[in-house]
Structure formats: structure tokens, C-alpha cells
Amino acid sequence: MFQLLKRLLTPLLILAILITLLNTKDRFGYEEIDVKTNQVIGTSELATPLFSLRRTPELLTSPLATQQLQEQLSELNKLLPETSCFSIAVNDESLYNYQEEIPLNPGGSQKVITAYAALKQMGSDYQYETIISADRETDDDGNLLSSDLYVFGGGDPLIRTDAFMELLPESFSDIRTSADEMADLTVGMNILFIQGAVVVNESRYDEERTIAGWGQELKESANIGSLSASLLDAGFDGLKQNYSQQRGEDPSPLVPSINPARSFAANFDDLLEERGVIILRGAKEINNVDQGSLVELLSVKSPTLEQVVKQMLNNDDDVTAEMILKEIGKSRTGQGSTGGGLVSIPEILSANDLPDSGLLLIDGSGLSTENQATCKIFQGILQDSEYGETLKEALPLVGSEGIVSDILMETPFDLNLVAHSYFRNGRGALVGIYTTPSGIDVYLSYLSNFNIEEGSEITHQAFLVGLSQALNDYTGGQPLEGMGPITVSD
Numbered sequence: 001m002f003q004l005l006k007r008l009l010t011p012l013l014i015l016a017i018l019i020t021l022l023n024t025k026d027r028f029g030y031e032e033i034d035v036k037t038n039q040v041i042g043t044s045e046l047a048t049p050l051f052s053l054r055r056t057p058e059l060l061t062s063p064l065a066t067q068q069l070q071e072q073l074s075e076l077n078k079l080l081p082e083t084s085c086f087s088i089a090v091n092d093e094s095l096y097n098y099q100e101e102i103p104l105n106p107g108g109s110q111k112v113i114t115a116y117a118a119l120k121q122m123g124s125d126y127q128y129e130t131i132i133s134a135d136r137e138t139d140d141d142g143n144l145l146s147s148d149l150y151v152f153g154g155g156d157p158l159i160r161t162d163a164f165m166e167l168l169p170e171s172f173s174d175i176r177t178s179a180d181e182m183a184d185l186t187v188g189m190n191i192l193f194i195q196g197a198v199v200v201n202e203s204r205y206d207e208e209r210t211i212a213g214w215g216q217e218l219k220e221s222a223n224i225g226s227l228s229a230s231l232l233d234a235g236f237d238g239l240k241q242n243y244s245q246q247r248g249e250d251p252s253p254l255v256p257s258i259n260p261a262r263s264f265a266a267n268f269d270d271l272l273e274e275r276g277v278i279i280l281r282g283a284k285e286i287n288n289v290d291q292g293s294l295v296e297l298l299s300v301k302s303p304t305l306e307q308v309v310k311q312m313l314n315n316d317d318d319v320t321a322e323m324i325l326k327e328i329g330k331s332r333t334g335q336g337s338t339g340g341g342l343v344s345i346p347e348i349l350s351a352n353d354l355p356d357s358g359l360l361l362i363d364g365s366g367l368s369t370e371n372q373a374t375c376k377i378f379q380g381i382l383q384d385s386e387y388g389e390t391l392k393e394a395l396p397l398v399g400s401e402g403i404v405s406d407i408l409m410e411t412p413f414d415l416n417l418v419a420h421s422y423f424r425n426g427r428g429a430l431v432g433i434y435t436t437p438s439g440i441d442v443y444l445s446y447l448s449n450f451n452i453e454e455g456s457e458i459t460h461q462a463f464l465v466g467l468s469q470a471l472n473d474y475t476g477g478q479p480l481e482g483m484g485p486i487t488v489s490d
Contacts, residue, residue: 065475070096072470079463084448085375086467090440090476092383100379103358103372104447107422109429110366111321113359113373115309115391116381117345118324120352121331124390128156128302128327130177130230132186133294142192148199148281149191151268152291153230153261155204155336156302157323158311161271163242164233167254168315171405173396175311177302179232183271189297191272197281198272200265201289204229205326205336209260212338213362213370223367224318227326228260229336230285232267234319235260239267261285310394313420314402318365325364338363354380369427378431378445392433395419411465412472419444421464426450428460434468440476 073088073096085104087097106113131154135147158176165174209226210219225235233239236254238246245252257263265283273279302308312320322338329340332347341364346356355376362368382388395418396402399409404421408414412434419432428448433441446467450456 062476066095069470069474072473073098073467076463076466076470079459079466080448081450083450084446086444086446087375087379088471089379089383089443094379095442097375100375100445101355101358103360103374104449105369105371105427106366106373106378106429106431106447107424107427108316108318108366109378109420109422109431109447110361110371110373111312111316111364112378112381112391112420112431113345113349113361114321114324114328114364115313115394116384116387117341117348118305118328119309119387119390120348121328121344122305124304124306124387126305128177128308129154130156130159130182130300130302131291131296132189132298132300133291133296135294137295137297138190138192142190144191144194144196146195148196149186149194149279150289150291150294151198151200151230151264153200153202153204153228153264154302155229155231155323155327155330157231157234157317157320158302158308159232159264161233161239161267163239164236167243167246169405171400172402173311173314175303175307177300179268179271182300183268183275185298185300186272187275187277191297192277194272194277194279195281198265198269198279198283199289200230200261200268200283200285201287201291202228202230202261202285203287204330206338208338209235209256211322211363211368214368218367224256224322224365225254226256226258226260227319227322228264229326230261230264231319231323232260232264234317237263240270259285306390306394309391313394314396316403316420316422318367321365322363349377349380352384354384366422369425373447375445375447378447379443382431382433382443382445392418395432398432408464408468411468413464413468417468423457423460426452426456428456430464430467434471436471436474436476438476440474442471442474444471 077098083104085099085102087100088095131152133150133152134144138144156177159179159182160176161179165176205228227235235257237257238254246254262283262285265285269279269283308320311317312324325338325341326336328344329338330336332344333340342361345361346359349356355374358372358374359377360370360372362370382391396404397415398404398407398417398419399414404419407421417432417434419430422429426449428450430444430446433443435441448460450459
């Protein structure tokens, strides 16, 4: 309150000083001012006095615009349950916050925290690497004699086939590591005959297929594929049948692989055979193989982490989020596990002067209803000096891309807000950056946990529509119409 009064009274104090100066005659060398015409006697072509509030419009418009915004947001507060928070900031200055430090469940928007921690830990240029090796190189005829073909998974969450990508909506990101191109590259290494088998190794991470902290219902819900350091098609089965059951007007849900590494081996075997490679033995999964004793034939790198994060946020990809969490753990603790990642994220936030109070993490995707975070954490992440801009580029555009392609259309947010938005089972969130008509970037974080009741989604939607209108009206201290100097015409 004191800061607001200070900002409102400052222009009045300046006005009083200016009036005093204007009433003082030429003792300081000012030219005489004609009070009747409000113009300087001489050659000036401006009708506005040198000392005029028209020449400092931001002194008046900035606090008034902020006050107007705060009043509108206070009214919007009344729509929300007490278990809500939201925070608005411009240029590192907080314009409004409501309960920004209370812990709430962020739903899928928790992926913003996972993305930030990964960028900080591994860097935006980090790439996953899948290594293909054998006991020996092929002979001149392309024969890999007395040897298996080994695939060492590097944790890449985006190795996906053409057939799987066809299942995604058109608005979703198609960033991936192409499994079909991986098979082409393998054949391109003159591998035409494999006397052994395709063998996949997943030892980079643990062999936990799901998240230990999830309840049994969530574990069995098939919302997420099985996890593995060697992952194909997000840990789901169905490539053998070209995902025929997942196509059509009434598609069946995807089925998580019982053994994703073995599934990878079998499907990669099929991709090679489609390209004419002869393989004598059945595909399998083996982890007790010394990679250093083998001959490396091929290294396949993923898109950069910056692109992987973009795919995850655009598509609200739960599998990618959980896989990234394991890699954070591997990089920071040496343990490629969910637990290693969960321990690391609060440390990363704290090391970068971001609050970790109110943070409770069960997973990396936000599927657990036990996760907790605060609006203050999200605001700090969005405004991070190193990776804030990276996240801005990674977040999908409302009304156009990914999970936000069909929400808040025909509102000011449409095509002007990049954000992760979420509403499911009474958990609502919006985390992103809105660009106003005057070009101001407004950082906003909103979380709300409703009781599961009819109408909660309508309330969530009404709040976001009202928020878009309030922010659209915010001038941010830019000169209002008519506040500029008046020019005398000839």
C-alpha cells in the first residue's frame, strides 16, 4: 500500500515543484512565458510549456494503469476458490500477486519446472545419444558374422516411428528422433546380414516402468507408456499391427509395453527386415554387456534439449517429462532414476536463487495429485535471465499450437499468449507470457485447485477470459492518447 501511495503522490509532488519554478522569473535564465497562450516567447514551435506533465506522461499513466489492473484482478479473485494463486509481473516488477506462496497442485503445468531444471542441469544444447555396436565390423559384402547388433539406449524419449507420429493431432509438434531414419542409417553402414540378433541394452537408467509414488489406479490407467533408457514410440506397443487399433473414428487407447527394451529390439528388427536386412536370431534385451569391448558402428543423436523441451510442453508429453526427470538424476547424482531427479530439482532451484519452499514433487509430468508448487516458483522460472527466453520459445502459442491450439480462442489471449494451460479433475493452471497490444510482455502464473464439482471448469474458463481482458486493457505506463506535446501549426 505504501508503494502504491508513493507512486501516486510522486506526480503531484513534481507538479508542485514545476508550478513553483514557473512562478519564478528569469533568475535562472528561463525565457519569459506568455501565460495566456502557454507558449514560450521566441522561436519555439511547441505550444506545450517546457515544464508540463504532458512531457512526463508515464509519471501519471503508469500508477493509474497499475491501479486499474489491480482493481480488475481483485474482482476476478472473487470467482476463485481459496485454494488458488496467481501472479502478474512486467520487467521483473510484480504488478499483482494473490497468495503466490501457497502450495497447490499444478497438474500438467509442472512440466515447466521439469523443463527448467533440465535446461539448467544439462544445457539447451544437450543431446541424447543412441549407440549401435557389434563384436566386429561387417565384411565387404555387408555380413555381420558371428555377432549380434547391439543398441545401447541413451535415454532419448523421442525415438519414434513414422506410424506412431501419424497418431498425433496436426497441431502437435513433430520434433523427434526418427526410428525409420535410424534403420536407414544402419543399413547405410553396409549392414545387410546379421548372423546373430538385434540386442537392446537399457542399463543407463533403472528398470522401473512407472512411478513408485503413484497410486495403483494411476499406474494402471495407461495414461503413460512404460519407461526405459531404450524407448521406442513412447513406451507403447502396436507397431507390429501398424497401430491399426488406434486409428479410425473410435480408436482404442495405446497399450504400455510390458518390456519396452525388448519391444524396441523386436520393432527395430522389423524395421531392418523391411529394408532387406537378413537377421537369423530373434530380438532380445541384455544389460550385462560391456559397451567398451564392442566396435561402435553408428551414433544417433536426438534433437537438442531445447527442442525436446519444446516438444514436451507443446504436446503435454508425460512420457518425455518422466524420461527427462531420470536424465536429470543421471546427470546430477549418477543415478538414472526418478528418485535421483526428484532430489535434484529442489537443489537446482535453490542454486539459482529460486524458492523451493512449497515444492513437493512425486513425478516429473504432474500426473500425481500429490505434487505441489507455488505461483512464485513459476514466476521466477519464467523470468530467469538465462533460460526464460528459451522457455518462451518452447511454450505453445494459444489458438495455434499443441495442447492450447483450441482454447481461449476469440479472446485477447488468442495468438498473443504462449503458455502451458491445464484443467483436469479440478486442477487448473496457466503459466506463460502474454504480449499486450502495446508490446509489453506480461509474465503470469495461475494455479487453482477446485473441489470436484459441476461448474468448476466453467469457473476456470471465466477467470481466464476475464484475465485476458484485464491484461489486454493494461497500458503499462505508455503515453495515453492526447498526452503528447501540442505543436503550434504555422
